[in-house]
Amino acid sequence: MEFIKAIAEHINYVASVALFVIGLYxxxxxxxxxxxxxxxxxxxxxIFLFFVSIGYVHDGSAPIIxxxxxxxxxxxxxxxxxxxxxxxxxxxxxxxxxxxxIKLYEEYGTMDIDxxxxxxxxxxxx
Amino acid sequence: xGSQHFPVYILLSLLATAVIIPIINSESFGKVKAxxxxxxxxxxxxxxxxxxxxxxxxxxxxNFGNWNEKIGVQLxxxxxxxxxxxxxxxxxxxxxxxxxxxxxxxxKPQQFTGFYTLVFILLFSMLGMTYTNDLFNMYxxxxxxxxxxxxxxxxxxxxxxxxxxxxYLILNTMGSxxxxxxxxxxxxxxxxxxxxxxxxxxxxxxxxYPTNILVAVxxxxxxxGIKAAVFPLHVWLPDAHSTAPTPSSALxxxxxxxxxxxxxxxxxxxxxxxxxxxGLGIPTYITYFAAIGMIMGSIxxxxxxxxxxxxxxxxxxxxxxxxxGLGLATxxxxxxxxxxxxxxxxxxxxxxxxAGSIIYYKExxxxxxxxxxxxxxxxxxxxFTIAAFGMIGIPGISGFMSKxxxxxxxxxxxxxxxxxxxxxxxxxNAVYYLPIVISAFLKxxxxxxxxxxxxxxxxxxxxxxVIIAVAVVAIGFYPQIIMTLVExxxxxxxx
Numbered sequence: 001m002e003f004i005k006a007i008a009e010h011i012n013y014v015a016s017v018a019l020f021v022i023g024l025y026x027x028x029x030x031x032x033x034x035x036x037x038x039x040x041x042x043x044x045x046x047i048f049l050f051f052v053s054i055g056y057v058h059d060g061s062a063p064i065i066x067x068x069x070x071x072x073x074x075x076x077x078x079x080x081x082x083x084x085x086x087x088x089x090x091x092x093x094x095x096x097x098x099x100x101x102i103k104l105y106e107e108y109g110t111m112d113i114d115x116x117x118x119x120x121x122x123x124x125x126x
Numbered sequence: 127x128g129s130q131h132f133p134v135y136i137l138l139s140l141l142a143t144a145v146i147i148p149i150i151n152s153e154s155f156g157k158v159k160a161x162x163x164x165x166x167x168x169x170x171x172x173x174x175x176x177x178x179x180x181x182x183x184x185x186x187x188x189n190f191g192n193w194n195e196k197i198g199v200q201l202x203x204x205x206x207x208x209x210x211x212x213x214x215x216x217x218x219x220x221x222x223x224x225x226x227x228x229x230x231x232x233x234k235p236q237q238f239t240g241f242y243t244l245v246f247i248l249l250f251s252m253l254g255m256t257y258t259n260d261l262f263n264m265y266x267x268x269x270x271x272x273x274x275x276x277x278x279x280x281x282x283x284x285x286x287x288x289x290x291x292x293x294y295l296i297l298n299t300m301g302s303x304x305x306x307x308x309x310x311x312x313x314x315x316x317x318x319x320x321x322x323x324x325x326x327x328x329x330x331x332x333x334x335y336p337t338n339i340l341v342a343v344x345x346x347x348x349x350x351g352i353k354a355a356v357f358p359l360h361v362w363l364p365d366a367h368s369t370a371p372t373p374s375s376a377l378x379x380x381x382x383x384x385x386x387x388x389x390x391x392x393x394x395x396x397x398x399x400x401x402x403x404x405g406l407g408i409p410t411y412i413t414y415f416a417a418i419g420m421i422m423g424s425i426x427x428x429x430x431x432x433x434x435x436x437x438x439x440x441x442x443x444x445x446x447x448x449x450x451g452l453g454l455a456t457x458x459x460x461x462x463x464x465x466x467x468x469x470x471x472x473x474x475x476x477x478x479x480x481a482g483s484i485i486y487y488k489e490x491x492x493x494x495x496x497x498x499x500x501x502x503x504x505x506x507x508x509x510f511t512i513a514a515f516g517m518i519g520i521p522g523i524s525g526f527m528s529k530x531x532x533x534x535x536x537x538x539x540x541x542x543x544x545x546x547x548x549x550x551x552x553x554x555n556a557v558y559y560l561p562i563v564i565s566a567f568l569k570x571x572x573x574x575x576x577x578x579x580x581x582x583x584x585x586x587x588x589x590x591x592v593i594i595a596v597a598v599v600a601i602g603f604y605p606q607i608i609m610t611l612v613e614x615x616x617x618x619x620x621x
Binding site: 020024027033036037040043044047050051054078079082085086089092093096097100101103104107108116120 | 262265266269272273276277280283285286288289291292295296299300302303306307310313314319
């Protein structure tokens with residue numbers, strides 16, 4: 001019972017670790033480049049969830065003065081502010097990798113890394 | 127007065143130039159060149175002044191916008207960061223001068239301005255990572271650096287470049303994410319993002335959370351290890367560094383990889399401190415990976431036929447030397463490692479630039495086509511030979527001195543097994559560098575007509591190479607020039 005309670009209290013952390021592992025598995029096992037990018041996005045989301053969860057205070061309100069209705073507990077705004085920057089970075093990396101994938105698709109006619117490697121090998125031998 | 131703002135001026139001038147370059151009319155490449163040279167000269171002058179000020183008045187911290195360090199972003203300008211900032215600016219100045227001519231050969235004219243915009247953002251983020259004293263700021267600079275360093279590879283618009291830079295980007299992103307997770311774990315323990323503040327908090331409470339800190343350092347070092355190409359994580363490096371345009375490969379191999387090592391120093395010795403790091407036994411593991419990398423990088427390099435690919439694998443081995451010095455966690459080890467960062471930066475840029483000149487002039491990249499090239503391009507091959515001898519460790523060249531310092535550090539830490547590994551790695555270096563030198567100077571080319579051709583390379587490409595080669599030899603004979611500066615920088619990490 002203690003164990004289940006501990007998990008229920010830290011469900012954010014458990015979820016973020018699960019997402020991280022799902023993302024990593026997707027990046028490592030799928031040969032489709034688009035799926036690799038999706039996997040990276042899942043990993044990014046998991047870390048954002050983790051970071052924001054650190055700043056959460058139970059029963060706290062948004063850190064705006066005179067909005068909490070007399071409550072004195074505020075959540076820690078710093079991790080949320082940092083993750084805004086993190087999201088911007090994640091979007092730009094996604095955009096750049098997608099543009100590279102489009103270029104690769106134009107050159108090779110496929111998005112599958114194994115097939116691209118096969119085509120490159122044939123080009124070298126022939 | 128005002129001299130404490132100099133590092134910020136350097137950063138801002140680089141960023142401003144990156145913004146201004148695309149605005150300038152793209153047909154007037156001369157104006158762009160003038161702007162590039164002017165900005166880099168200003169940055170170089172300011173870096174020299176910063177270093178002088180730091181030696182005169184001691185290091186200081188700089189709060190952005192006067193917010194205090196608990197909520198604001200802080201730069202730390204001390205003996206280490208001012209010296210390394212100067213190193214980055216000076217070496218990239220030489221590489222950029224070389225690139226002004228070479229880049230015409232590598233990429234399309236419409237992309238010149240784009241290339242220099244990226245190079246300036248790259249320099250900006252590297253200096254930012256060197257100066258910053260804030261973990262999250264470090265992460266942001268790291269992401270800027272990874273995007274720009276991938277784009278200066280893919281700017282060449284060839285099939286191989288797209289593939290190499292996509293692979294680099296994916297691994298780089300996974301590295302950054304793992305660094306971010308480590309930062310989150312450190313923030314969980316300490317509630318701070320400023321490195322000095324974390325150090326103060328963590329040194330009191332680290333006994334309570336040893337696992338948490340160990341996991342955090344594990345994630346951060348794995349991330350930085352991917353980016354710095356420590357041996358088992360180096361898979362992206364050979365493709366990325368060999369397909370990139372020559373100035374990009376020189377920048378990537380001699381400076382960009384080193385900046386991640388600076389971050390590793392900061393995390394290990396500034397954020398956690400020597401007591402905790404040694405107490406958790408982290409440096410021992412670093413030395414294992416470093417030793418494997420020193421041997422395996424050289425073995426992979428022996429099998430290569432492409433000259434730039436061989437140089438890229440050689441970088442993997444040399445990164446091993448740097449991490450070996452870091453992993454000893456002693457004052458001698460750290461100074462040897464810092465010394466080798468500088469000497470490898472100079473030697474590897476000389477090697478890449480001379481290899482680039484051979485490709486520029488002969489359009490050949492295959493090692494077997496280099497017979498007798500020493501007579502056609504005497505100055506280029508002399509530069510190549512000096513740097514290659516430095517990599518092997520022939521006395522009189524800076525590479526020898528860094529190996530000597532590293533050997534003394536290894537013996538001082540009472541780990542003689544690593545001395546044997548340094549020796550084996552040096553022999554392996556000789557196995558792949560010497561045949562090039564021998565075939566360049568002693569073999570006869572099949573279709574050579576005249577006895578001795580005059581070097582026909584543009585002056586703009588020759589001068590930076592010669593300056594770097596002279597510096598390499600000068601440091602080899604007078605290592606004290608660099609070592610006194612390094613010895614002042616080390617106490618910012620270890621006492």
